Amino acid sequence: MSAEKNQMYFAKDPMTAHDEHVIDYHVDNVDLKFTTDAGVFSKMRVDYGSGVLIKAMKDATFPQENILDVGTGYGPIGLFAAKFWPDQTVDMVDVNERGLKLAKQNAQVNHISNVNIYSSDCYAQVDKKYGLILTNPPIRAGKKVVSEIIAGASDHLVDQGMLLVVIQKKQGEPSARKLMTATYGNCEILTRDKGYYILKSVKRDNNAV
Template identity: 85%
Template sequence: MSEEKNQMYFAADPTAKHDEHVVDYHVDDIDLKFTTDAGVFSKMRIDYGSGVLIKTMKDVTFPKEGILDVGTGYGPIGLFAAKFWPDQTVDMVDVNERGLNLARQNAKNNHISNVDIYTSDCYAQVDNDKKFGLILTNPPIRAGKKVVNEILMGANEHLVSGGVLLVVIQKKQGEPSARKNMTAIYENCEILTRDKGYYILKSTKN
């Protein structure tokens, strides 16, 4: 496998040769178009797990204190959140600069303005004083358990009381351990959805 093809999507500055595509995705009466590229996660289609999270999250109740999408890539989860809750500001963060540039382009092309898209390694560049009512993530499994656990555990410091963490993860890629860790951190973890091996896990900060 070539170095370009083997390059992980969580690289800060992907060097893979550009290969842009436009993908459509719709939920209910919302239809968004996303420009994707090589060097970002799931460039040919909206990842199935992300789709399950998008369809599930629209029915979740949470404190209206802002939303954070961790590992946003080219932006499908965060931009749908911005459409579902136009009265909320959605912070969208990633380490992948190519993905972030695409997310900004996709926000503009879909006429979505209630977003703040910026670089952050997990929560490192998220304002410590800023707390959210909802944190969303399709964590980068290939980055390793340490990164995934940092996303799951770190959310606790960035949620308001009663705030909700929603995670999509496949059973074969660590759902049981993720659920165990979330239960230990938040003292609760609910399975909202199971779909083709993908689980939507929900924890609420007490």
Template identity: 65%
Template sequence: MENETQMYFATNPDAKHDEHLINYQLDELSLQFYTDAGVFSKTRVDYGSCVLLKVLKQLEISGNILDVGTGYGPLGLFAAKLWPKSHVTMIDVNERALALAKRNAQLNEIDNVNIFSSECYRSLDEQEQFGLILTNPPIRAGKQVVDDILQNAKKYLQVGGILLVVIQKKQGAPSAKKCLEQTYGNCEILKRDKGYYILKSVNK
């Protein structure tokens, strides 16, 4: 079994470096990402994130954007490309992933982002409000961490703000939907694709 210190939700994964440069295109948008061992989905943008990105393109949002558990940055950097007038905050606990995300922002000439370390929302300004919060939550970190991300997003969403979550059915999508319904009073399944659910809740 993989050593926990090498898991993608570790602060300082000690896996031997194994860098890749991957390309990802969604319609007219094309980005490149440096990845490495010790981060989530190092060889390709994971399928769940791809499903979320396709849904993301169809949304109308206002305000700034937060990507929780950004990894090497595919969700946050695509959001920054889609909405260049919005400021995108990208947070994670994995220092190796954060370094890659910053490098990828430079690689793709994206400057409307702020990338830094935060355990869930703990390093954010409590007054900060977002029009959209994105997350592909770290399932292997445990249900308590996932619930923390889902429930406490409400504190940082402006009125009318959207929380968008991707999660597999077998990894707890029904439970996550129930948690969102209890927290926000609403939860819509925007898409199902190969076992992945895209869940949307609005802060009313």
């Protein structure tokens, strides 16, 4: 990996000098505190798209088979999911070791214990199936990675399991929607907000009634 890519949030071990910040973020009656750092995605604030996904996902109805957050960064999406569904286990994965360390720290600070936070390149280390998969995919990692996250979710969803993706129209929403439709046979635009789209697909097994 080039030196430039080692500065990016999708690097395994970002070389960027540390620059920690603390963010307070609330949705409805849930208030969480996040420590962020240089070398992770959206270090100064919870990314607007992540916020749109967090607000949209809280009303989701899905099979109660636990939750996966792909590309968790320092953890805002996965940790809010853990608060919204305290009876579920939320697995949170990323390749960025700095982000994973922060996500674990943020889980402790917010007294959230129903999470598993670990390293995985897309689904390489994921060996379970879920009722809900969430992702704000790493657009700068390239279309191939984003496509792997979207299409690969199919192998890790139970029947009737739901995939929710947040993506900007200008950063590939039309092609993401096309891929989701091709993979799952359905794709619904759940929310639009300032150019961010929440796309929803539901896995339906071929032999399902």
